[in-house]
Amino acid sequence: xxxxxxxNPSSGVPIYLQxxxxxxxxxETGALRAGEQLPGIRPLAEELVxxxxxxxxxxxxxxxxxxxxxxxxxxxxxxxxxxxxxxxDKLKAAQPIVAAAIERLHARGVTDEEIRRLFxxxxxxxTKTGGRSE
Amino acid sequence: xxxxWAIETADLRKAYGPIEAVRGLNLQVxxxxxxxxLGRNGAGKTTTIKVLLGMARPSAGRATVFGLAAxxxxxxxxxxxxxxxxxxxxxxxxYMTVEQIIRFTAAFYPRxxxxxxxxxRKAFELPLDRKVKALSRGTRTKLALLxxxxxxxxxxxLDEPTSGLDPAVTxxxxxxxxxxxxxxxxxxxxxxxQIAEVDQIADHVAIIHRGQTVVTGALDxxxxxxRRIQLVFDGDAPEPSFRAPGVxxxxxxxxxxxxxxxxxxxxxxxxxxxLRPVSVxxxxxxxxxxxxxxxxxxD
Numbered sequence: 018x019x020x021x022x023x024x025n026p027s028s029g030v031p032i033y034l035q036x037x038x039x040x041x042x043x044x045e046t047g048a049l050r051a052g053e054q055l056p057g058i059r060p061l062a063e064e065l066v067x068x069x070x071x072x073x074x075x076x077x078x079x080x081x082x083x084x085x086x087x088x089x090x091x092x093x094x095x096x097x098x099x100x101x102x103x104x105x106d107k108l109k110a111a112q113p114i115v116a117a118a119i120e121r122l123h124a125r126g127v128t129d130e131e132i133r134r135l136f137x138x139x140x141x142x143x144t145k146t147g148g149r150s151e
Numbered sequence: 152x153x154x155x156w157a158i159e160t161a162d163l164r165k166a167y168g169p170i171e172a173v174r175g176l177n178l179q180v181x182x183x184x185x186x187x188x189l190g191r192n193g194a195g196k197t198t199t200i201k202v203l204l205g206m207a208r209p210s211a212g213r214a215t216v217f218g219l220a221a222x223x224x225x226x227x228x229x230x231x232x233x234x235x236x237x238x239x240x241x242x243x244x245x246y247m248t249v250e251q252i253i254r255f256t257a258a259f260y261p262r263x264x265x266x267x268x269x270x271x272r273k274a275f276e277l278p279l280d281r282k283v284k285a286l287s288r289g290t291r292t293k294l295a296l297l298x299x300x301x302x303x304x305x306x307x308x309l310d311e312p313t314s315g316l317d318p319a320v321t322x323x324x325x326x327x328x329x330x331x332x333x334x335x336x337x338x339x340x341x342x343x344x345q346i347a348e349v350d351q352i353a354d355h356v357a358i359i360h361r362g363q364t365v366v367t368g369a370l371d372x373x374x375x376x377x378r379r380i381q382l383v384f385d386g387d388a389p390e391p392s393f394r395a396p397g398v399x400x401x402x403x404x405x406x407x408x409x410x411x412x413x414x415x416x417x418x419x420x421x422x423x424x425x426l427r428p429v430s431v432x433x434x435x436x437x438x439x440x441x442x443x444x445x446x447x448x449x450d
Contacts, residue, residue, distance in 0.1 A: 026350035029435025031371035059333040066326050068185050068354040069333040071371065138433045 020048050021056070023065050032067055036075035041084060044095060045108060055085060055093040156218075157182045157306050157338040158203060163212035164362075165198050172198040174362040175212070180340055180355065185332055187349030187356040187370070188342040191446055195362040196342040197239070200310055203340075204236060216306065235304035239311040241295040245284035249277050249294060262303035267331075271297040274327065289320035296324060300331055307331075307339045313348055321345075325352050350438045360446040366413075370438065377436040378416040382408040382428040389426050395419045400444060411436065411444055 020043055024035035043049040055061075058076065062069035076093050079085045086096050122132050158180035165173040173195040180186045190196050201207035202214050205227030217233060219226035244252055253272075257263040272279075275293040278286075286294065292312065299307060307328075313321045328339055329352055343349050349356060356373070358366040366373070376397070382388065388408040393401070397414025408428075412419050416433045423431065436444075 027347070027437045027439065029374055029377075029437050031374040033371055034375075059330075062333045063326065063330045066322065066329055066351060068329065068352055070184065070354045074371070134432050134434055137435070138431055 021061065021065065024067060026067075032071050033075040033078065036072065037079055037082075037084075040075070040079055041108075044084065049095050051095050051097040053095050055095065057092055154182060154218075156180055156215075157184075158186075158214075158216050158340060159218075160199070160202075160214045161212055163199070163202065163214050164210045165195075165202055165207060166210045171210075172362055173202070173209075175364075176359065176362065177364050178357055178367065180338065182338050183332075183336065184355045185328065185339045185341065185353045187353035188340060188359070189344065189346065189349055189356055189442060190342075190359040191344060194359050194446070196359065197310055198362075199359075200236075200308055200340075200342060203308065204231060204234065233304060234306045234308060235299035235302045236308045237295050237299050237310065237312055239314065241291055243283050243291065243295060243298075245282070247283055248280055249283065249286070250279040252283055252294070253279075253298065256298045257301070260302045264301045264303050267301045268297065271300060271327065275323070289316050292316060292320065292324060293327075296327060300327070303335075305337060307337060309339065309341045311343055311345075312341065313343070313345055321348060328352060346439045346442055356438070358442055358445055365445045366441060373413075373438065373441060374435065376413055376415050377441055378412045379434050379436050379440075380410040380412060380416050380419055380423070381430075381432040381434075382410070382423050382426070383430040384408070384426070384428050391423070391426055393419055393422055395422055 021036065021039050024032045024039075026032060028035070040049065040055065049055070055076070056064070058069055058072045062072045065072075076085065076087060080087050080093075083096055086094050088094060119132060122135075127135075156179050158178060160176050160178045163173055163176040163178075164171065176195065176199060178188075178199075188196055188199070198207060202209050203216055203221050205221055205224075208222050214221040216230045219230055221227060221230060244255070247255060253268065257265075257268070271293075275290075275297060277290065277294060277297070283291070283294070296312070299309075309328075313324055316324065325348055328341075331337060332339055341349065341353065350370070353370055355368065356366070356370050357364050384406050386406065388403050388406055390403060391401070391408070393410070395412075395414070395418035397412045398410060398419065399413050400411040402409040402411075408423075410419055410423075420431060420433065
């Protein structure tokens with residue numbers, strides 16, 4: 018049994034990105050700690066019923082970002098280095114900001130789906146157009 | 152000999168008399184991938200598979216499996232020896248029992264994998280004494296899959312493997328395929344019109360429509376790059392001609408302009424700013440939507 022959940026293939030978000038986010042989130046919450054081993058590619062692919070190549074890609078990208086280490090023949094481990102931790106601190110600090118924004122939007126009756134679309138649009142660089150100032 | 156592509160076709164064509172079932176198909180199936188071959192009924196999926204297996208000769212173009220020409224008789228023997236195939240109707244000898252057909256089939260294949268046979272017998276909970284003709288559709292599919300997976304084939308070609316199965320059996324079949332690919336060095340070429348299952352286990356896809364490839368690529372790349380951009384204007388939407396790459400479709404309806412992009416949204420949004428929309432929305436596009444947009448619209 019792993020702590021990782023089944024990705025949602027039809028969300029429009031690449032599955033390897035969903036897996037990467039889950040691993041990062043698990044590290045943030047402490048469900049995964051530095052030095053701990055992640056599930057192997059094969060067992061994880063079998064358990065989540067997703068393509069093993071996709072799991073391998075997520076692990077490669079996580080290694081590239083310094084979040085995990087792939088030790089040849091031994092598997093994947095949560096990285097102990099500072100960069101991963103710093104990233105976590107940064108995200109920890111950012112989370113209340115996002116949470117507060119979402120709470121305010123909810124209070125105005127904006128739905129989760131609408132919030133998601135707003136975030137997507139903002140990230141796509143549509144900042145100047147949001148013409149309706151309230 | 153190409154190790155990169157398990158299957159490759161270039162401008163493949165197949166006509167039956169005046170009817171062109173396949174008309175310019177370009178596929179590159181990476182070795183080791185689970186490749187989803189998507190299309191509506193009659194899009195040319197089964198014809199393509201027949202060409203790959205040497206059961207139909209291409210009218211033009213090229214089809215290779217393991218780098219071998221699919222229409223060369225000697226090469227075709229080699230291709231079929233190294234490829235496991237499950238047809239849509241799962242043809243099996245109805246008069247045999249499950250046990251008998253397993254033994255019968257095993258005898259044909261020197262590389263038969265007794266270890267896998269044991270695993271799938273257990274996993275699929277097959278009733279060994281029952282006659283094949285008395286099996287439910289789900290059990291029949293699992294048996295056909297066992298017979299194919301145990302051959303030790305390098306390539307599995309599965310034509311609509313889960314059609315008509317209930318969700319629980321479908322999940323079992325998908326699980327077996329993922330587990331198989333994770334442990335063995337196998338490429339799976341899976342034709343289907345069940346988008347959800349392809350979405351779940353494939354890493355590469357091709358969408359074909361009327362015998363032609365309309366979308367191909369790594370599934371995660373498609374998820375990353377396909378976007379729907381909705382622009383709302385104060386008055387009637389303008390008729391823009393976007394220079395940005397990847398504009399697949401532009402739909403204009405009253406004050407709303409919807410753009411389907413296969414290359415992200417940034418450039419299109421940048422261009423759209425000049426048109427002064429009052430709102431811009433960007434949403435991801437699912438495989439199902441990509442499928443519907445690319446195969447359903449011209450009818």
